[in-house]
Amino acid sequence: MLSIKGLEVKLEDEDKQILKGVDLEVPAGKVHAIMGPNGSGKSTLSYVLSGRDGYEVTAGSATMDGEDLLDMEPEERAAAGLFLAFQYPVEIPGVGNMTFLRTAVNSQRKARGEDEMSAADFLKFIRAKAKDLKIDADMLKRPVNVGFSGGEKKRNEILQMAMLEPKMCILDETDSGLDVDAMKLVSEGVNALRAEGRSFLVITHYQRLLDHIKPDVVHIMARGRIVKSGGPELALEVENNGYADILAELDA
Amino acid sequence: MSSPVNSPVPQQEGLISAQVRPASGAWLAKARTEAAARLTQMGLPKRRDEYWKWTRPDALIADQAAPASAFDYGDEQPVFHAVDRLKIVFVDGVFDAEASDDLSGEGLEIERLSDAAKADIHWASSLYGALETRGHNPVDRPLAAYNSAMATDGVLIRATGKVSRPVSVMYRHFSDTSDAILHHVVKVEEGASLTLLENGTAAARLSMVTEIDVADGASFHHVRAQGRDHGRHVLTHIFARLGRESVFKSFTMAVNGMLTRNECVIEILGDDAKAHVAGAALGDGADGEFLHDDTVFVTHDAVNCESRQVFKKVLKNGATGIFQGKILVKAGAQKTDGYQKSQSLLLDEDAQFLAKPELEIYADDVACSHGSTSGAIDEEALFYLRSRGVPERIATDLLVLAFLADTIEEIEDADIADDIVSRLEAWLERHRG
Numbered sequence: 001m002l003s004i005k006g007l008e009v010k011l012e013d014e015d016k017q018i019l020k021g022v023d024l025e026v027p028a029g030k031v032h033a034i035m036g037p038n039g040s041g042k043s044t045l046s047y048v049l050s051g052r053d054g055y056e057v058t059a060g061s062a063t064m065d066g067e068d069l070l071d072m073e074p075e076e077r078a079a080a081g082l083f084l085a086f087q088y089p090v091e092i093p094g095v096g097n098m099t100f101l102r103t104a105v106n107s108q109r110k111a112r113g114e115d116e117m118s119a120a121d122f123l124k125f126i127r128a129k130a131k132d133l134k135i136d137a138d139m140l141k142r143p144v145n146v147g148f149s150g151g152e153k154k155r156n157e158i159l160q161m162a163m164l165e166p167k168m169c170i171l172d173e174t175d176s177g178l179d180v181d182a183m184k185l186v187s188e189g190v191n192a193l194r195a196e197g198r199s200f201l202v203i204t205h206y207q208r209l210l211d212h213i214k215p216d217v218v219h220i221m222a223r224g225r226i227v228k229s230g231g232p233e234l235a236l237e238v239e240n241n242g243y244a245d246i247l248a249e250l251d252a
Numbered sequence: 253m254s255s256p257v258n259s260p261v262p263q264q265e266g267l268i269s270a271q272v273r274p275a276s277g278a279w280l281a282k283a284r285t286e287a288a289a290r291l292t293q294m295g296l297p298k299r300r301d302e303y304w305k306w307t308r309p310d311a312l313i314a315d316q317a318a319p320a321s322a323f324d325y326g327d328e329q330p331v332f333h334a335v336d337r338l339k340i341v342f343v344d345g346v347f348d349a350e351a352s353d354d355l356s357g358e359g360l361e362i363e364r365l366s367d368a369a370k371a372d373i374h375w376a377s378s379l380y381g382a383l384e385t386r387g388h389n390p391v392d393r394p395l396a397a398y399n400s401a402m403a404t405d406g407v408l409i410r411a412t413g414k415v416s417r418p419v420s421v422m423y424r425h426f427s428d429t430s431d432a433i434l435h436h437v438v439k440v441e442e443g444a445s446l447t448l449l450e451n452g453t454a455a456a457r458l459s460m461v462t463e464i465d466v467a468d469g470a471s472f473h474h475v476r477a478q479g480r481d482h483g484r485h486v487l488t489h490i491f492a493r494l495g496r497e498s499v500f501k502s503f504t505m506a507v508n509g510m511l512t513r514n515e516c517v518i519e520i521l522g523d524d525a526k527a528h529v530a531g532a533a534l535g536d537g538a539d540g541e542f543l544h545d546d547t548v549f550v551t552h553d554a555v556n557c558e559s560r561q562v563f564k565k566v567l568k569n570g571a572t573g574i575f576q577g578k579i580l581v582k583a584g585a586q587k588t589d590g591y592q593k594s595q596s597l598l599l600d601e602d603a604q605f606l607a608k609p610e611l612e613i614y615a616d617d618v619a620c621s622h623g624s625t626s627g628a629i630d631e632e633a634l635f636y637l638r639s640r641g642v643p644e645r646i647a648t649d650l651l652v653l654a655f656l657a658d659t660i661e662e663i664e665d666a667d668i669a670d671d672i673v674s675r676l677e678a679w680l681e682r683h684r685g
Contacts, residue, residue, distance in 0.1 A: 050639050053631070078641035090636035094654025100637070103650065108641035143654075144636075160640060 001199040002026040002049075002168050007060035009041075009048050018044045020224035021060065024201075026168070031200040033210055035235060036221035037243045042203045043087060045221070046172040050084040051077050064168055078104075079111035083166035085157040087173040092144040097156070100144045101126060101163055108164060129162040133189050150177035151185075158189035169193070170201045175209040187212030207239035220246055272401050275369040279377035287381045287400035294394040303391040306574045306606045307513050307545040311485045312395060317431040317457030320483030320510070322424075330422070331451045331477045331675055335668060337420035338362075340407055344425060345432025345455050347405055351422075359413025359444065365406040365435060376408045376437045383463040383491035387517040390549065390578065396489040396515070399461040403435030410439045411446035411470075418447035423454030425481055430455035436462045440470040442495075447665070448472070453479030453486065453509075464492040464500070468522055471499035473664050477675065478506045482539050485511045496522030496554070503662045505672055506533040506544055507679045513545040520585075523555045530562040530662035532676065535571030536683045537602065542567075545574035546594075552585040552615075561592040564659050566652055567603035568683070575624070578610040585615045592622035597629070597655045599648075649680040 002024070009019035018041045026032045036042050048055050049062055051074035062069045069077055092100070106116040117125070130140060133155045145153050154174055161169055171190065175183055190200070190213050202213055210218070210232065218234040219226045220243070228234065228246055238246075272288045275281040297309040311318055340362070341351035347364055355362040368374050381400040387393060409419060421436075432455035440446050444467070454460070466472045478486065486509060494500050506512050518527045527550060535542035550559045565573035575594035596605035609622040629651055637647035653676060663669040 052635055052639075073644070074635060074638040075641050075643045075647075078639055084639055086636070086639075090632050092630075092633045092636065092651070092654060094657035095650055100640070100650070103646065104637075104640035104642050107643060107646060111641065111643075164640065 001028045001030075002062070002064055002201065004062045005060055007045075007048070007062055008058045009044060009055050010058055012054050012056045018055075018224055019048070022221075022224070022226055024219065024226055026199045026201055028199055029196045030216045031194065031202060031213065032217045032219060033202045033204060033215040033235065034219045034221050034226075035204060035207075035238055037247070040221045041224045042221050043172055046084055046170045046203060049170060050074060050082060075107065076111070078164070078166075079108045081167035083161050083164055083169045085154075085161060085169065085171045085174050087176060089145045089153040089157055091146045093146050095144050097140050097142055097144050098126070101160060104160070105163055126163060129159055132192065133159050133162070134185060135159055151179065151182035154178055154182065154186050155189070158186055162189065162193060167197055168199050168201070170203070172203045173205065174202070175204055175206060183209065184212060207235040210235045222247060222250060273404065277368070277370050277374070278372045279374050280365075280369045280380065283377065283381040284401050287384070287397045290385065290388075290397040291394050291401060294388070294392040294397060296394055301391075303547070303576070307511065307543060309395070311511055312457070312459070312487050312513075317429055317455070318483070318485060319428040320456035320481055320485070321428050322426055323453070323480040323482065323508075325480070331671055332420055332449050332668065334671065335418060335420070335449065337418040337449060340419065340421045342405070342421065342423050342432070342434065342454060344427045344430035345404060345434060345458070348424075357415060357417055357419075359411060359415050360419070360446075361410040361412070362419065363408045365403065365408060368408050374408075375410060375439065379437045379439060379463050379465055380435070383465065383493055384461060384489070386493070386519060387489070387491040389517075389551070390580070393489060393515065393517075395459065395487055396461050396491070399433055399435055399459045399489070403433045403461070406435040406437070408437045409446070409448070410441065411444040412441050414445045415447070418449050420449040420451075423450070423452035423458075423479070425453045425455055425479070425484075428456060431457045432459070434458070434460045436460070438462065438464040438472070440464070440466045440472045442467045443469045445471040446473070448474045449668075450474075450476040451479065453481040453484050456483065457485045458487070460488045462488070462490050464490065466492065466494045466498040466500050468495040469497045470495065472501070474502040475663055475668055475672070476502070476504040477672065478504065478509065478512060480508045482508045483510050487513045488515065490516045492516070492518045492527070494518065494520045494522060494525045494527055496524060498522060498525045500526065501528045501662055501664060502530070503659065503672075504531040505675065506531065507675075508535070508539055508542070509544060510541050511543050513547065515547040517549045518559070519551045520554050520557045520559065524557065525554060526558045528560040528562070528662050530560070530659040532564050532656045532659040533573060534566045534676065534679055535573065536568050537570030538568075538683070542571040543574070544572070546577070548577040550579050550590065552579070552581045552588045552590060554585060556587040557585070558589045559591070560662070561594070562659050562662060563594045564656050565596040565605060566599065566655065567596055567605060568599035570602040572603070573605045575605075575607040575609070577608070577622070578612065579620055579622070581613040581615050581618050581620060583614040586617040588615060588618040588620060590618070590620040593658070594622075594624045595655070596626045597652060598626060599629070645684045649677065649684070652680055653677065
């Protein structure tokens with residue numbers, strides 16, 4: 001599904017290398033987690049994959065089902081099935097959540113040459129999805145993320161994911177700012193979307209999210225590279241020992 | 253702004269009184285003569301006038317209107333077409349009886365100014381030129397006095413009850429050289445309510461004054477769309493006086509227009525009244541020179557009143573937006589809640605926005621503030637939308653509409669608001685890239 005090879009990325013405005021040769025393969029239907037200390041490049045990876053400005057790819061490639069992601073506009077990547085759940089969802093005053101979602105769903109359908117969803121079908125669809133995530137009608141009417149609590153913002157991200165039905169989902173620190181109950185709700189939302197043709201890349205600092213969203217593979221990212229990969233037990237190891245051992249190995 | 257007999261605008265002010273349009277009836281003749289005297293005393297706007305610092309009055313006071321061709325709407329339905337309303341039509345500033353509805357309605361009296369001019373006494377005599385006279389504050393507005401002296405026609409509307417059907421004045425423009433001077437008077441009597449809709453550009457050059465008296469407990473809603481004719485030169489003045497517990501809401505949409513200056517002067521004289529005035533202007537210099545000027549003056553002279561000025565401008569390709577707004581809170585106007593917002597969204601580096609927000613407060617228990625900003629599209633929001641699959645141009649339009657949203661909120665009727673939004677969307681779609 002997602003194939004990243006030797007990806008090197010620097011900041012556009014500064015001479016600062018962030019990613020220094022990332023190699024990562026996420027097969028279809030799998031959940032991969034990336035953990036790592038602050039500043040290791042985890043969020044940068046998610047931004048570069050989704051096409052945010054401000055980064056310059058200096059080497060390597062990233063493809064999704066063989067399509068070159070790096071050559072596409074952000075909206076083209078989305079229409080091709082890539083979704084990033086933001087660590088800090090953006091507030092957009094004046095744009096209603098419903099309008100936003102309907103525009104997004106129909107833009108993607110249009111880009112794929114499909115018919116747009118009718119207003120009635122859309123309403124039915126969003127109501128069902130919102131109910132699962134305990135998102136009430138009021139939250140759908142309000143402007144995108146404006147006045148939402150941390151938990152509401154993250155639930156709104158998962159709602160968007162559920163509505164857009166992407167095949168490759170990247171979750172960037174979706175657990176940050178969530179209390180235990182909210183984390184459970186969000187995780188259930190994610191787990192409900194797990195499917196054969198859908199892959200996840202879960203970026204997190206903490207093992208606790210991975211108790212709820214069980215990964216197939218855990219990667220450790222440090223200093224701009226994937227430095228270690230293993231099963232779910234790797235997350236536990238990090239939780240118990242921190243990153244010190246792994247970083248020490250790198251220095252050795 | 254020549255008179256219908258094409259006499260040039262008098263450059264020697266002594267000549268002005270001789271130019272007053274004759275009226276057979278006593279009341280209007282008197283009002284016109286007095287207006288001419290005011291104009292003589294004030295003189296025409298001069299280059300050094302602070303109040304005309306950013307918008308040059310030259311084209312407005314030139315002998316003749318600069319030619320402007322009428323926009324061809326093709327088979328596009330005009331704004332408000334779906335609203336059940338009483339239609340009054342002016343063509344190049346001339347009343348069109350054929351196209352207009354019967355000028356009567358429940359709780360409503362409507363008369364043409366040119367008909368009322370024949371009467372010796374008239375209810376409008378206490379308002380015509382009178383609210384304009386009160387409005388020469390804090391500056392003289394000589395072109396409004398000029399209008400009172402020279403207006404060829406207009407409508408006098410009196411609402412005596414709750415009028416459910418909006419009154420809609422449609423201004424059609426055909427002639428490239430038309431030069432219209434219209435003057436309306438609106439009186440909303442105690443406890444009555446009225447909605448006034450206006451659309452169209454009216455003429456190559458238009459001067460329009462609307463005097464509005466909103467009595468105690470009355471409400472007045474106004475929605476205006478100024479038409480798409482690009483070469484136009486338009487100067488409008490609204491002079492409103494508000495009574496106790498009255499409500500005044502006015503919204504104006506302007507897209508295109510070589511020069512549009514909308515002045516709005518509101519005087520709140522009764523306690524617990526509300527005055528909201530809003531405007532959304534969109535200009536693209538690629539259509540030709542674009543200048544849009546909102547000049548607003550709100551006076552609080554009563555207790556516990558609320559005023560809102562919400563003006564937003566979306567500018568690109570060298571378009572210019574101007575806002576001059578002032579709130580005056582007189583001594584004793586306690587518990588005043590006044591807010592003035594003037595913002596521009598500059599879609600490129602060639603557009604410019606000039607703003608002069610002012611507050612002058614003589615009462616000590618008031619909440620008054622203003623916010624004037626100028627900015628670009630929020631890149632974070634743009635990326636967020638694009639990351640969800642919304643193409644950049646559509647995402648930009650969404651953010652522009654979001655920027656304009658709080659002006660739209662000042663439109664009371666949801667269907668009319670939707671209609672206005674659809675026009676804005678269509679304009680944005682035509683002006684992408």
